[in-house]
Amino acid sequence: MKDWAGAAPDETSAPRRRGRRPGGGDTRAALLDAARAVFAERGYDGATVRAIAERAGVDPAMVNHWFGGKEPLFVAALDLPVDPATALNEVLPGDPEHLAERILSRFLQTWDATGAAQLSTLIQSIASHDAAAGLLREFITRVLVVKVLAAVAPDRPELRATLCGTQMFGLAFVRYVLKVEPLASADHETIIAAVAPNLQRYLTGPLP
Amino acid sequence: MKDWAGAAPDETSAPRRRGRRPGGGDTRAALLDAARAVFAERGYDGATVRAIAERAGVDPAMVNHWFGGKEPLFVAALDLPVDPATALNEVLPGDPEHLAERILSRFLQTWDATGAAQLSTLIQSIASHDAAAGLLREFITRVLVVKVLAAVAPDRPELRATLCGTQMFGLAFVRYVLKVEPLASADHETIIAAVAPNLQRYLTGPLP
Numbered sequence: 001m002k003d004w005a006g007a008a009p010d011e012t013s014a015p016r017r018r019g020r021r022p023g024g025g026d027t028r029a030a031l032l033d034a035a036r037a038v039f040a041e042r043g044y045d046g047a048t049v050r051a052i053a054e055r056a057g058v059d060p061a062m063v064n065h066w067f068g069g070k071e072p073l074f075v076a077a078l079d080l081p082v083d084p085a086t087a088l089n090e091v092l093p094g095d096p097e098h099l100a101e102r103i104l105s106r107f108l109q110t111w112d113a114t115g116a117a118q119l120s121t122l123i124q125s126i127a128s129h130d131a132a133a134g135l136l137r138e139f140i141t142r143v144l145v146v147k148v149l150a151a152v153a154p155d156r157p158e159l160r161a162t163l164c165g166t167q168m169f170g171l172a173f174v175r176y177v178l179k180v181e182p183l184a185s186a187d188h189e190t191i192i193a194a195v196a197p198n199l200q201r202y203l204t205g206p207l208p
Numbered sequence: 209m210k211d212w213a214g215a216a217p218d219e220t221s222a223p224r225r226r227g228r229r230p231g232g233g234d235t236r237a238a239l240l241d242a243a244r245a246v247f248a249e250r251g252y253d254g255a256t257v258r259a260i261a262e263r264a265g266v267d268p269a270m271v272n273h274w275f276g277g278k279e280p281l282f283v284a285a286l287d288l289p290v291d292p293a294t295a296l297n298e299v300l301p302g303d304p305e306h307l308a309e310r311i312l313s314r315f316l317q318t319w320d321a322t323g324a325a326q327l328s329t330l331i332q333s334i335a336s337h338d339a340a341a342g343l344l345r346e347f348i349t350r351v352l353v354v355k356v357l358a359a360v361a362p363d364r365p366e367l368r369a370t371l372c373g374t375q376m377f378g379l380a381f382v383r384y385v386l387k388v389e390p391l392a393s394a395d396h397e398t399i400i401a402a403v404a405p406n407l408q409r410y411l412t413g414p415l416p
Contacts, residue, residue, distance in 0.1 A: 120335045127332035127385055137388045162382055162391035163402055169386075170378025174370055177335055178377075180345050183370035193416035194371055198406040208401035 028066045030056040035077040040131035044074060044138040074142075078135055080122075082110045088147050096152040100200035104192045107168060116176045123177055140165050152204055163202040171195060236274045238264040243285040248339035252282060252346040282350075286343055290318045296355050304360040308408035311376075312400045319380055327384045331377075348373050360412055371410040379403060 034055035038047045049070050053060040067073040075083060087110065091102040111119060126132045140161055149157035149164075171191075175183050183191070242263035246255045257278050261268040275281040283291060295318065299310040319327060333340045348369055357365035357372075379399070383391050391399070 124332055124335035127328045127335060133386050137386050140382075140386070140388050159390050159394075159402065162388045165382045165386070165388060166378035166391070166403070167375060167406070168378070169381045170374035170376070173377050173381065174348075174373045178341050178345050178348070178373070180348050180370045180373060182367050183374070186367075190416065194367065195374070198375075198409060201406060208398065 027056070027058050027062050030058060031063060031066060031073065032077055035073050036131065036135065039074060039077060039138065040134045043134070044142050049073075071142075074135075074138075078139055082114075084139070084143055085147075088143070092148065092151060096204055097200065099148075099152060099203055100196040100198075101192050103168075104196055104199060105188060107172075108188045108191060111172055111176060116179065119172055119176045123173060149203070154204065156207055159207065160202055164199060167195065167199050167202060235264070235266050235270050238266060239271060239274060239281065240285055243281050244339065244343065247282060247285060247346065248342045251342070252350055257281075279350075282343075282346070286347055290322075292347070292351055293355075296351070300356065300359060304412055305408065307356075307360060307411055308404040308406075309400050312404055312407060313396060315376060315380075316396045316399060319384060324384045324387065327380055331381060331385055357411070362412065364415055367415065368410055372407060375403065375407050375410060 031052065034052045035047070038052045038055055041047075042051070047070075049063045050060050052070075052073070053063055056062075063070065063073055067076055071085075075085060087106050091099065091106050094102060126136055141158070144161040144164060145157050149160050153160050174180050175186075175191075178184075239260065242260045243255070246260045246263055249255075250259070255278075257271045258268050260278075260281070261271055264270075271278065271281055275284055280293075283293060295314050299307065299314050302310060334344055335341075349366070352369040352372065353365050357368050361368050379391075382388050383394075383399075386392075
């Protein structure tokens, strides 16, 4: 994840660049910087393509040109190791009662490939900068609730999304950052068998 | 949690103070610094009272005088918001099948009183310094496994301890650091009802 210090409100409340920028990588990078600031300040719904483009000093059409829209720009601004939309489209099809196993399998593959150093940096960034935490909060609400839980959860999708978040963040933290054995070295099969029933209860089981 | 940079191996591989120090707060602070370095380097079992005292430049008897032994010194070095030994002694008595509810109730009270800022700092510290992560790893293994799970878990106490860790760290992270609603504002009764069955499965339920 990028350095989020630039998203502090007092530094970003006014556009940093007013002139039109040249095309190419500069425009893309400027849009990402601007998106992190505007999403953090206004949330997903409040952040308009126009406001992000204005902050970046480029034409609003550049958002579609470089990212294909507001949602892909949001995902790119999170700088996650894998595009969650792609990952979710892979795991959603199939029996909803085995969704937790598919989610865990997909996440473990991604996290193992990402490596402990990058995951530590990501968690550190989230813990130290409210802007990063705000973006991730939006991500949980928008992606987990709207795409996953609306499709499978019988009730209370927002509460279920946050409960799933506790299990998945905690698993990443203990396995990759704290590296506590035997979980740090356990194979995927063992972890999925141990954790999937709990995650599945948060997804589709009875809640109080 | 204190700044752990001082525990980097290249800075602490030799005693920093060789002379005997005067008594009082200086000795206590020197012992805490030395304990963080030596526990991080050697783990709980490998860290001797003698080595810690030597690193601090004080007599080994000062460890008993100021902390009452190696384990209380270890707990003090973690600088946690509450003494976990005291908290565990409060929750362990009672029906093992309701242990998760008692643990969650006790942790939520402590975390609410601690506040989001200190919890964020703690998690940031753990994510950024291997020494802090090493100490916390030791804590999970020593305290959770030995004191809690050995008393209630039918099998695989080490795996159960790490699974409990995933749920508790994740809950703290999402509620207090990410502050995702509705979990961030949920009352204790709601959280305990939602999370306790999952935590209880990790404590005493069937595992693969």
